[in-house]
Amino acid sequence: MFRSLLPSRSKTRQTSSSSSSPTNTTTMSPVAQPVHPTFVGAIDQGTTSTRFIIFNNRGEVVAVHQIEFEQIYPNPGWHEHNPEELVSSVEQCIDGAVEAFEKQGHSRDQIKAVGITNQRETTVVWDKTTGKALHNAIVWTDTRSQDLVRRLKHRLGSKELTERCGLPLSTYPSASKLLWLLENVPEVKAAYDSGVLAFGTVDTWLAYKLNGGTAREIYVSDPSNASRTMFMNLETLDYDDELVDWFRLDREKIKFPKIVRSSDPEAYGSLASTALKGIKITGCLGDQSAALVGQKGFTPGQAKNTYGTGCFLLYNVGDKPVISTHGLLSTVAFDFGPGKRMYALEGSIAVAGSSVKFLVDNLGFIDSSSKLSALAETVEDNGGVTFVTAFSGLFAPYWIDDARGTLFGITAYTQRGHIARATLEATCFQTKAILDSMAKDSGKSLAELAVDGGMCNSDLIMQTQSDLIGIPVNRPAMRETTALGAAIAAGLAVGVWSDFKELDDVNVDGRTLFKPQIDAASADKQFERWEKAVQMSKGWAS
Known part of the structure; x- marks a missing residue:
């Protein structure tokens, strides 16, 4: 799995x-x-x-x-x-x-x-x-x-x-x-x-x-x-x-x-x-730019999301910076010389894979992180539980420094599986919020999201992500894309690859495409509940 x-x-x-x-x-x-x-x-x-x-x-x-x-x-x-x-x-x-x-x-x-x-x-x-x-x-x-x-x-x-x-x-x-x-x-x-x-x-x-x-x-x-x-x-x-x-x-x-x-x-x-x-x-x-390069996001309009300790979504906006008005960061994607300098809009989520580690190490939910997705699959849905995993405040697009991790919707019905599922969903909800902001800043909606990082090993997370954002999620078989990006940067400098075109056939085999399986109205309803929980997570660190 x-x-x-x-x-x-x-x-x-x-x-x-x-x-x-x-x-x-x-x-x-x-x-x-x-x-x-x-x-x-x-x-x-x-x-x-x-x-x-x-x-x-x-x-x-x-x-x-x-x-x-x-x-x-x-x-x-x-x-x-x-x-x-x-x-x-x-x-x-x-x-x-x-x-x-x-x-x-x-x-x-x-x-x-x-x-x-x-x-x-x-x-x-x-x-x-x-x-x-x-x-x-x-x-x-x-x-x-x-x-x-x-x-x-x-x-x-x-x-x-x-x-x-x-x-x-x-x-x-x-x-x-x-x-x-x-x-x-x-x-x-x-x-x-x-x-x-x-x-x-x-x-x-x-x-x-x-x-x-x-x-x-x-x-x-x-x-x-x-x-x-x-x-x-x-x-x-x-x-x-x-x-x-x-x-x-x-x-x-x-x-x-x-x-x-x-x-x-x-x-x-x-x-x-x-x-x-x-x-x-x-x-x-930097690691997130490297992942964009490793996913071969060399041209404007391409984007990747890395699900690691944190979660980082980069969208290539071209050779001039775009300053966000919707809570995103503007950053340099990479600089490979004249005509090959690109900028990106970035959405940063402070807590992603680290929330899984929290359930394993701090709360003892299960004996290893690799089993958490299986625990989440023991229930059909989150059972009404929402977990805002703001352990270090909330980053993009909210930027709420005084938010802290908060669990909502717990009842006598709640099981460990519901909390596990709500933990995994938190990253997916924040990714949707970032994509919505990127569409507003860039004037364009993304057609497909390339993904990498440890959490994307879970089919459940990737399917949930596709359901919430309403577009396909493209997962490569070889997911060491961050390191691959660093290798590409180094290799281009010494002629291992002569140009971007020569990289077309790199890491293309065995990709998995997850497509939305719920309608937009259902996704919007889930997201509204998440947004309500975000507002209620404010002020705990004041």
């Missing part, structure tokens, strides 16, 4: 190859290889785990190694990662995947380049003279800056920020996380006052450390990541002095990474260690 919505609860280390169990990687039907096949590696540094995946030039997974790392929750609403553990997990995954790759008879010199895809707004600060992190990374889901954001919203000019950077003031972008660190961590403030503070998102931190840190001083970010900080101008794809000044930061006291193209043969340097020492890093994309 489906394999798994999320990684397992315990800290794991897995290595697999194209002949391994599908628990560890997607297996593909054997295909005759060219005489001298070429491969591309992809670092996929996510919120709960790190992977290194090696793809052939058909976009098929050849080898993968995955490690989960520690999630740090110092206080309610706080979420941190150890920056050094992020780097070490990447290095271990590279070595593990290369070992599996070579056991198949391949040689590491057949890997032509490496790409990076990463969790985006997560913020890292370090001392640029020593290369040492000054605090744990503050994760994109973290809401500790809520009071700070409230103050910023009262500052003159706050309403004009979105026009320049595409993002609204919230706890989500990196800017508020950086300001919190400056206000609350003496070591960070001291480094800033001394002019030695380095700031970056996870892509910058990884590129810096994987190149050897202070030995090479590779200090870069791509536009799909830089556009998540609130410091980059969407039009110029460079830091906006007026934005930086508005946040009252001094450019002389803090080092921002240089913004370079998402696909570049030189800018990202090369690996200073691991089994792939010397191999160039030639591509970099």
